[in-house]
Amino acid sequence: MKLLKIGAALLLTAAPAFAQSEVELFHDKGFWSTQLQAVGDACAASAGVKIVERPYANAEQYKAFIQAGIASNSPPNMFTWWTGSTFNELVGTGQIAPLTDVWAEMTGDKRFQPGAADLFKVDGVPYGVPMVMARWVALYDKRVFKELGLNEPTTWDELMADAEAIKASGKTPFLATTQEGWRGFIWFQELMLRTNPEAYNGLSDGSVAYDSEPVRAVFKMWSDMAAKGYFSDPRSTEEVNDFVRGKGAIYLIGEWAVGLVTAAGFPAEELGVFIMPNAAGVEKPAVIVEGGPIVVSTAGAADEATMKALRCWVSNDGANAWGKASGNYIGNDAADAPNAIVAEVNADIAAGGHAAYLRWWEAVPPALQGEIVAEFNRFLLDPTMETADSVMANVQALNAEYWASAQ
Structure with a gap:
């Protein structure tokens, strides 16, 4: 009888570990490690998938790590990058997944303005979601x-x-x-x-x-x-x-x-x-405007946990957790403005009709x-x-x- 009780207790203790998936997010933003993990923990609570941040010491080491993964056809499932020319080159490898369906969800429920996708498009197709929209x-x-x-x-x-x-x-x-x-x-x-x-x-x-x-x-x-x-x-x-x-x-x-x-x-x-x-x-x-993207590899797009983690990042819960922890805005206007500065800039741009130029x-x-x-x-x-x-x-x-x- 005692053995049965001990066994039941072990099962109850172990159950949460099996109920929750973990997805690694590779990045070169070590100064945001704590803040990124706050989002990862929030997604564990709200979406059942924990994002685990994996930092690299500097941009050059990080680029070398990702490029090595691309060269061996095994980039990480989910990682951060940069927009502009270097983004076009990354997408050109054929190993980054298009995110048309994810953006349709993001704009369909009016969390994001349609134009927010433009920074993350190559040949009219979006291949990333915002880590920052600064x-x-x-x-x-x-x-x-x-x-x-x-x-x-x-x-x-x-x-x-x-x-x-x-x-x-x-x-x-x-x-x-x-x-x-x-x-x-x-x-x-x-x-x-x-x-x-x-x-x-x-x-x-x-x-x-x-x-x-x-x-x-x-x-x-x-x-x-x-x-x-x-x-x-x-x-x-x-x-x-x-x-x-x-x-x-x-x-x-x-x-x-x-x-x-x-x-x-x-x-x-x-x-x-x-x-x-x-x-x-x-x-x-x-x-x-600096649009830092999060991308998923083609293998990542086929992984249910990775896509759940990505969708959690751009959700209201994810945006609020990131905004509260880091003060960063990702373009999700249904979430809370992360601070008074972002709210003021949003208002100034709306009033002034400012043209956006890539950094x-x-x-x-x-x-x-x-x-x-x-x-x-x-x-x-x-x-x-x-x-x-x-x-x-x-x-x-x-x-x-x-x-x-x-x-």
Whole structure:
């Protein structure tokens, strides 16, 4: 009789483990490991499938891991990637599953706007769902603006006037660093879009040269701003903490940084946001969008647990868990806005009708990303026009060589 009781107890204890599936999500976003696992645990409770996050140390190691899986016809069932040219290359391997049916569900019940799928399409077919749908915006310290009597700028001239007032008060207007090696493109892309959106697009397909007059005008503007002392120390390796410490009043970054800066101690109620204004002569409001996708392999699409995990990610429960844990928005408008910043950006875009432009990192061919960013970083560390001329020449040589071989 005692043996029977013990056996029954063991069965009861073991039952949940067999009732729940586990699906691994591979990624290179180690700074979000805890937050990703919060979504995985939420899906275990709401959908009966636990997402287990599997981080890689950096983007290059991660790319090598995924590319090795592609080469051996055995990529992970579910993993994160990037949109743009590198996404097109991944889909071109034939080992990534189309997600037309999943998107039909996502838009059919009005969780997602139909246009949200566009960032994840190749030849009109969606191959990913959003891990993030981040707009690149200017976070700012409301306390500094209030102290100096400043308003959110709506024109470029107003932005420069705000920067001058901040500098005159003894503070640094803009935070900008070369931390982790990839950030050098941030101000380049923003200045390029604000001064010449057509040229901005042309850089991604080789039709505009990196030593052309529109690009030179951007470097001149960038250099002048640096000469006026508008930028923080580019050598810092503590960018988020620098913003919290007041080493820059305005922080140009993706919305995904909201959770990072508040977790680092920035008071949420003192955090403001505006979309960068255009320079004179550029009429249409615009915003840069970073759409980080989650994809499934063809093998993953045939696995019931993997598809259940993917559907949980884009569900209201999944979006709310991710938003609460990380502050990230994935485009699910039926879920709660993850924070006041995202809600404000949503409202500003709805009111302004901003055109969406793909982030430079995703738009440029993957083979050019690293070397060009290294050149941009070189300019950040020595923002003179002499350096700019050298940077433009080197970048255009790389650009010309790539497009000549791509013909």
